[in-house]
Amino acid sequence: MMVINTVGHLAEAAWHHPDLTASYAWVEVRLKTHSAKGITDKDFDLARKIEEVIQWQPARDGGALEGTPRDDPRFAYIKYD
Numbered sequence: 001m002m003v004i005n006t007v008g009h010l011a012e013a014a015w016h017h018p019d020l021t022a023s024y025a026w027v028e029v030r031l032k033t034h035s036a037k038g039i040t041d042k043d044f045d046l047a048r049k050i051e052e053v054i055q056w057q058p059a060r061d062g063g064a065l066e067g068t069p070r071d072d073p074r075f076a077y078i079k080y081d
């Protein structure tokens, strides 16, 4: 559900809205530009931003943020493939 909220925030910030399908373990994001009746750069730009944010793993950045713990299932609400 956190993924849906995150995509929703990015969509509002972009003023470009995807169609979402979700289940307990996955979210499907479909993008098209209604006004153009097709795919435009707006769709690619929003898809890129969604992937960048959802797949963010701070521990890989080498900064101070550790990221969600991988070894303790009680806390790691994000399951990376």
Ligand SMILES: C[C@H](O)[C@H](O)[C@H]1CNC2=NC(N)=NC(=O)C2=N1
Binding pocket: 015, 016, 017, 018, 031, 032, 033, 034, 035, 036
């Ligand atoms: C009225 C119209 O939906 C709005 O101007 C914006 C909002 N979000 C949108 N989202 C998408 N996917 N395509 C649009 O053309 C679009 N237009």
